[in-house]
Every structure is written in C-alpha cells, then in structure tokens.
Amino acid sequence: MKMKKNFNGFDFLQNNLVPLMFIIICAICIPLSGFSTSYLLNEVVTRMGRNIFLILSLLIPIMAGMGLNFGMTLGAMAGQVALIFVTDWQIWGIPGVVLAMILSVPLSALLGLMCGKLMNMAKGREMILGYMMNYFVTGLYQLLVLYFMGSIIPIKHASIRLPRGFGIRTTVNLTNMRQCLDNEFAILYKGVKIPVLNFIIIALLCLFIVWFRRTKLGQDMRAVGQDMEVAQAAGINVDRTRIISIIISTVFAGFGQIIYLQNIGNFPTYTAHSQIGMFCIAALLVGGASVERASIGNVFLGVILFHTMFIVAPRAGVAITGDAMIGEYFRVFVSYGVITLALIMYEIKKRRARSHGGELLARAQREGGVQS
Amino acid sequence: MSKSEQLRQTRFGQLVDAFGLPRLIITGFLIFLFIMAPITGSDLPTQITNVINRFSWNAVLVLAMVPMIHSGCGLNFGVPLGVLAGLLGGTLAIEMGFTGPMSFVMAIVVSTPFAILFGGGYGALLNKIKGGEMMVATYVGFSSVSFMCIMWLLIPYKNPSIVMAYTGVGLRNMFALDSFYAGVLSKFLEIDLNPLGINLVIPVGSLLFFALLAFLMWAFLHTKTGTAMTAVGSNPTFAKASGINVDKIRLLSVVLSTWLGAVGILVYQQGFGFVQLYTAPLNMAMPAVAAILIGGASVNKASVANVIIGTFLFQGLVTMTPTVITALIHTDVSEVIRIIVSNGMVIYALTRKTEGAK
Numbered sequence: 001m002k003m004k005k006n007f008n009g010f011d012f013l014q015n016n017l018v019p020l021m022f023i024i025i026c027a028i029c030i031p032l033s034g035f036s037t038s039y040l041l042n043e044v045v046t047r048m049g050r051n052i053f054l055i056l057s058l059l060i061p062i063m064a065g066m067g068l069n070f071g072m073t074l075g076a077m078a079g080q081v082a083l084i085f086v087t088d089w090q091i092w093g094i095p096g097v098v099l100a101m102i103l104s105v106p107l108s109a110l111l112g113l114m115c116g117k118l119m120n121m122a123k124g125r126e127m128i129l130g131y132m133m134n135y136f137v138t139g140l141y142q143l144l145v146l147y148f149m150g151s152i153i154p155i156k157h158a159s160i161r162l163p164r165g166f167g168i169r170t171t172v173n174l175t176n177m178r179q180c181l182d183n184e185f186a187i188l189y190k191g192v193k194i195p196v197l198n199f200i201i202i203a204l205l206c207l208f209i210v211w212f213r214r215t216k217l218g219q220d221m222r223a224v225g226q227d228m229e230v231a232q233a234a235g236i237n238v239d240r241t242r243i244i245s246i247i248i249s250t251v252f253a254g255f256g257q258i259i260y261l262q263n264i265g266n267f268p269t270y271t272a273h274s275q276i277g278m279f280c281i282a283a284l285l286v287g288g289a290s291v292e293r294a295s296i297g298n299v300f301l302g303v304i305l306f307h308t309m310f311i312v313a314p315r316a317g318v319a320i321t322g323d324a325m326i327g328e329y330f331r332v333f334v335s336y337g338v339i340t341l342a343l344i345m346y347e348i349k350k351r352r353a354r355s356h357g358g359e360l361l362a363r364a365q366r367e368g369g370v371q372s
Numbered sequence: 373m374s375k376s377e378q379l380r381q382t383r384f385g386q387l388v389d390a391f392g393l394p395r396l397i398i399t400g401f402l403i404f405l406f407i408m409a410p411i412t413g414s415d416l417p418t419q420i421t422n423v424i425n426r427f428s429w430n431a432v433l434v435l436a437m438v439p440m441i442h443s444g445c446g447l448n449f450g451v452p453l454g455v456l457a458g459l460l461g462g463t464l465a466i467e468m469g470f471t472g473p474m475s476f477v478m479a480i481v482v483s484t485p486f487a488i489l490f491g492g493g494y495g496a497l498l499n500k501i502k503g504g505e506m507m508v509a510t511y512v513g514f515s516s517v518s519f520m521c522i523m524w525l526l527i528p529y530k531n532p533s534i535v536m537a538y539t540g541v542g543l544r545n546m547f548a549l550d551s552f553y554a555g556v557l558s559k560f561l562e563i564d565l566n567p568l569g570i571n572l573v574i575p576v577g578s579l580l581f582f583a584l585l586a587f588l589m590w591a592f593l594h595t596k597t598g599t600a601m602t603a604v605g606s607n608p609t610f611a612k613a614s615g616i617n618v619d620k621i622r623l624l625s626v627v628l629s630t631w632l633g634a635v636g637i638l639v640y641q642q643g644f645g646f647v648q649l650y651t652a653p654l655n656m657a658m659p660a661v662a663a664i665l666i667g668g669a670s671v672n673k674a675s676v677a678n679v680i681i682g683t684f685l686f687q688g689l690v691t692m693t694p695t696v697i698t699a700l701i702h703t704d705v706s707e708v709i710r711i712i713v714s715n716g717m718v719i720y721a722l723t724r725k726t727e728g729a730k
Contacts, residue, residue, distance in 0.1 A: 121723035128449075128506045132718045135658070139711035147705060321526075323542075329521040336515035343508050347501035 033315035038191040047307040049198035050263040054256030064245035065225030071130035075253025076273040078107035092176035104254035112250030116243030178265030282335040291346035405692040412699035417572040426687040428578035429643035433636035441674040443625035444605035450509035454633015455653040457486035476553035483634040491630030495623035554645040662714030
C-alpha cells in the first residue's frame with residue numbers, strides 16, 4: 001500500500017504519457033500550420049461526427065479482455081458490401097443509409113462469429129489473430145466484390161460495374177447519399193457546422209454502452225475480462241460471451257463504416273477499409289486508453305487530439321522542413337508509434353502483474369507452510 | 373467397417389496429422405498446377421525457371437524466420453527491421469562508390485553493424501515482453517519502416533544514380549541495380565539451356581549462396597548454443613533450470629534473424645534487379661511468414677527443411693497460379709488466391725495449440 005502511494009505521480013505520468021505527448025505535439029504544430037481557428041474547429045467537429053461511432057465499436061471487446069479488436073475491419077467490409085448493394089438499387093438519402101445498416105447486420109454478425117470462434121481457439125493471441133483476419137477476409141472480400149458481383153450476384157447498373165461486365169469499379173460513388181446524416185438538423189455556429197444527427201446517434205450508442213455494462217451479459221464480459229478461469233468456475237460460458245462481444249463490435253463497426261463513408265461521399269472499393277482499424281485504434285490509444293482499459297472519455301479525447309495532429313502535421317512539416325512528404329510520413333509514423341508504445345506498455349504491465357501474482361502466491365504458500 | 377479400411381483411415385489420419393491438412397491441400401494444388409501447365413499451353417520449362425528464380429530470391433528471407441521461431445520468439449513479423457538494415461547497407465555501399473560484385477560484398481559488410489544494432493535493440497525489447505512478441509513485432513516493423521521513410525528523405529545521399537532526379541534530395545522510390553549488384557549471384561555459374569531450345573535457366577550461384585547459409589544455419593542449430601536455443605524455445609523454464617541464460621539466447625536469435633533479414637533483402641534485390649525503398653519493406657514480412665508455415669513450421673518449431681519446402685511451395689503457388697488459372701478460367705484470380713492462402717495459413721498456425729507456451 002505504501003509503495004503504491006509513492007508511485008502515484010510516476011503512475012499518472014505512465015498512464016497518461018501518450019495523451020500528454022500528443023497535447024505537446026499539437027501545441028507545437030497548430031501555430032506552425034497557420035490554420036485559422038474556425039477552419040480547424042470545423043474540421044475537427046466533422047471528423048468527430050464521422051469517426052467516433054467506429055471507435056466506440058472497439059470498447060466492448062476491450063471490456064471482455066480481448067484486447068484491441070483489430071478485426072473491426074471485418075465489420076467495415078460488411079458495411080461496404082451493403083453500401084454497394086444500396087447504391088445499385090439506387091436508394092438514396094437517409095433511407096439508403098438505414099437500409100445499408102440493416103443489410104450489413106447479418107454479414108457482420110457472420111464474420112464476427114467466425115472471428116470470435118477463431119479467437120477462442122487462439123486465446124492469448126487474439127490481437128495478432130484479429131490482425132491477420134483483416135488480410136484473410138480482405139481476400140474473401142475481393143473474391144466477392146471483384147469476381148462474384150455481376151457474375152453470380154446480380155448488379156443491375158453498368159455505372160458501378162467494371163467495363164468487363166463483372167466486378168465493381170474501383171470507386172463507388174455515393175454522391176446522392178453524401179452527408180445526408182451530417183446535414184440533417186445541422187447547426188451552423190460561427191462558421192462551424194455541427195452535424196447534430198451524427199452526434200445524437202453517437203450519444204445513443206454511448207448510452208447503449210453504459211447500459212450494456214450494467215446488464216447481466218455486460219457483467220459477465222467484465223468477469224471474463226478479469227479472469228477467464230474464475231469466470232468459468234462461476235458458471236459463465238466464457239467462449240460464448242467472448243464470441244458475443246466480438247459480434248457486437250463487428251456489427252457496430254459496420255454501422256460506423258457506413259456513417260463514415262456517407263460523410264466522405266465516395267469510397268475506393270478495394271482499399272477503403274484497409275487503414276480504418278489502424279486509425280481507429282491509434283485514436284483510441286491517443287485518448288489515453290490501454291489494451292485492457294478504455295472508456296468513452298478516451299474515445300472523445302482521442303479523436304480530438306489524433307485528428308488535430310492529423311490535420312496540422314503536413315502543413316507543420318512544410319513549415320519546419322520545407323518538404324510536405326516529411327509531415328505526411330511523420331503522422332503515419334506517429335500513429336504506428338503510438339500503437340507500438342501502447343502494446344509494449346501493456347505487455348510489460350501484464351508480465352509485471354504476473355510475476356507479482358507469482359510472488360504473492362509463493363509468499364502465501366510459504367506462510368501457509370509455516371502455519372501448518 | 374472392415375479392418376483394412378480402418379487401418380487405412382488411421383494411416384491417412386496419421387499422414388494428415390503429420391503433414392497438416394492445409395499443407396496437403398496446397399501440395400496437391402501445386403501438383404495439379406504443374407500437370408495443368410502444359411495442357412493449358414504454357415511452357416513448362418519457363419514455369420520451372422520462374423519458380424526456381426523466385427525461390428532463389430526469397431529463400432534467405434524465409435530462412436531469417438528460423439532462429440526466432442527456435443528460441444520461442446514466435447513468427448518474426450518484425451522482419452522489415454532486418455530489411456531496413458539491408459537497405460541501409462545497400463544504399464550506403466552504392467553511395468560510397470562501389471560497383472559490380474564488390475558493391476554486394478560491401479552491402480553485406482555495411483549492413484552487418486546496422487543489423488546487430490537494430491537486432492540488439494529489438495531483441496532487448498522482445499525480452500521485456502515475452503509472450504506478446506508477435507503483435508509488438510508487427511508494429512515495431514510498421515513504425516520503424518515509417519520512421520525510415522522520413523530518414524530516406526533526410527539522410528544526405530549524393531550519388532546521382534540513386535537520389536531523386538529533379539531536386540537531388542532524398543532517395544528515389546525505386547532504382548535499378550544494373551551497374552551495381554544486379555545478378556551477381558544469379559549470373560554466377562548460371563546454367564542456361566536456351567541454346568538447346570529449352571527455356572530453362574538455373575541461377576546456380578544464388579542457390580549455392582542459399583545452400584551455404586542454410587547449411588551454416590543447420591550446423592549452428594547443432595552446436596551447443598544452437599541446442600540451447602532449441603531448449604529455450606521448447607521449454608523456457610526447463611532451459612532456465614539447466615543454467616541457460618534465456619534472455620541472452622533470445623537476444624542472439626533476434627540478432628541472427630535480423631542479420632539474415634538484411635542479407636535476405638540484398639539477395640532478393642540482386643535477383644529482382646531493383647531496390648525498393650519507403651513502404652516497400654512492409655510487403656516482405658507476410659510472404660516469408662506464410663512460406664515457412666506452409667513448409668511445416670509452427671509458431672514455435674521450424675527447421676531448414678521447412679524453409680526449403682515452404683519457399684518452394686509458396687513461390688510455386690505465386691508464380692504458377694497467374695498463368696495456369698488465368699488460362700483455365702480466363703480470369704486472373706491469382707492475387708486473391710495468394711492473399712487467401714498466405715493469410716489463411718498464418719491463421720491456421722495461430723489457432724494450433726502449441727506446447728511450451730509461456
């Protein structure tokens with residue numbers, strides 16, 4: 001107990017190292033970039049509206065002790081498949097978005113089920129497995145979109161098909177759907193557009209997560225996250241609980257990707273999902289989350305800090321070095337670096353906890369031995 | 373069920389167990405491709421030349437997986453780090469003005485200290501995070517490659533044949549090695565049957581170089597240190613109890629892997645004829661990991677034989693599918709097949725239960 005008190009300042013620094021670092025980076029880069037406050041605010045608010053839903057989808061697997069769900073990309077791909085169908089059927093605006101979301105559910109759930117089952121077979125290696133699942137399912141996605149759509153699965157409109165007759169063009173145009181959620185009830189305040197409907201949807205998801213934590217299932221997940229063996233002994237079906245957490249995460253990631261893409265207004269069919277997982281995870285970690293702990297607050301702080309850095313880094317790079325590419329590479333380096341740092345810190349902490357647990361056990365055994 | 377049938381079933385079951393179902397399927401598929409190649413009208417000797425060539429480019433990179441798997445550090449997704457050391461060695465050797473075969477030797481010499489430095493740091497890091505190596509390795513690879521992206525622009529290279537044409541600042545994305553070390557190994561003792569009317573070219577030099585490294589690796593694994601490495605990988609607690617310095621052995625294995633990664637990329641470049649910089653090193657890890665897994669390695673067990681079989685099977689698949697399958701169904705699905713097979717293989721390996729888990 002005494003030790004703990006002494007370490008508090010150090011612990012605070014260690015736990016909040018990444019957000020503090022980012023605040024410093026942003027503080028240096030913002031004046032250098034020379035962007036106006038209203039432009040910067042506008043950009044950040046727009047990016048909050050389109051990214052937070054995706055990042056929130058990461059929270060539930062963390063709660064269930066499965067680490068950062070690199071497999072969220074699976075949901076994003078399901079969302080894209082749904083969007084391709086909706087585009088082909090020419091259902092635009094909010095009905096199109098809602099229909100795409102409904103369509104994405106069975107596909108996301110199926111992929112989530114597959115991912116969850118495999119993760120149960122590789123306990124302790126969930127993250128690397130989820131990460132590899134991205135690439136594996138990208139292969140299946142390409143098979144579906146590039147070869148099956150238009151040949152086996154009917155695609156009516158030639159405008160989205162490749163000239164050869166099957167497969168989808170490299171860009172899917174969502175012009176008629178562009179920002180339909182963002183513009184609904186949007187408020188313009190001092191030159192900053194606030195996408196109110198997006199924020200309402202995000203608030204609903206936040207409420208859902210808060211509520212979910214208190215349900216029986218949510219409590220079970222936390223128990224599983226704390227200690228799988230204890231949870232099993234307490235009569236919780238560990239494997240099933242873990243699968244459900246991944247399914248929920250994947251389905252939400254699908255919704256999130258649809259919200260994200262309706263804001264952008266078009267998407268590169270074969271690459272739109274590839275970077276999503278990385279950026280969402282980096283943003284969450286920048287907000288001060290770790291592999292085993294993340295809150296809604298981390299999500300909001302993370303989005304603001306990460307995207308501010310993302311907006312200002314290239315311009316600041318030009319100001320410092322005279323080369324735009326350096327700023328570009330710098331922000332990629334920082335995103336990867338943050339994830340690396342968080343993973344290293346998590347593993348070190350896990351190891352320390354394990355050896356601490358071992359020490360306690362040894363001491364207990366020794367004391368027990370003396371008593372008997 | 374009759375007795376003989378039962379026996380056969382168990383025998384088949386044993387074969388599947390020993391060889392692994394995915395490996396069996398891939399081998400079968402490759403044999404199918406070799407049979408189909410002449411039928412679909414593609415020239416078999418050309419195909420074999422391609423497969424052997426690509427084998428000779430990639431085999432050393434796959435060999436770089438072995439030491440780390442042996443010492444229990446898992447699949448080396450951090451191979452881009454070794455690749456970076458190789459790239460530094462190659463570009464610096466050229467910058468110093470070496471040409472021809474000498475530039476290849478110098479590239480290896482110059483890259484060695486970098487490999488030891490990078491590998492040492494990387495190994496020390498991996499020792500702190502035992503049990504979570506693979507995920508961290510992946511991201512160490514990513515962040516070091518993106519860091520070097522900045523460095524390729526900032527290091528003041530001067531040689532006009534490798535810097536950007538207009539500004540003269542920063543290295544090019546890709547440059548040819550014609551006047552440097554392109555083909556120094558593959559052209560050495562090359563067997564070319566084209567004058568006899570057969571399109572068969574065997575890069576004997578590259579194969580010999582790989583054979584030398586593979587033999588050294590095999591011999592090393594049978595020395596005292598090598599045996600200690602295997603012990604550390606299969607049962608770290610036992611290894612520690614028998615007085616082996618686990619951390620030191622692991623560090624050594626990581627340095628070895630990184631150095632082989634550096635040499636591997638140089639061998640790849642001399643075969644390919646080009647140097648690719650910036651984000652290209654990221655594409656080197658996955659094929660190597662997939663190849664050794666296809667060859668029969670698991671997350672904590674690998675041998676030189678796995679490297680040879682795996683590289684041959686994987687590169688065979690990569691080179692044969694485009695021509696043969698395209699000729700068969702008139703659609704090029706080879707890229708998709710490659711993605712599904714290589715990543716499916718990694719997932720298969722990760723879901724296997726492994727002994728000696730930490």
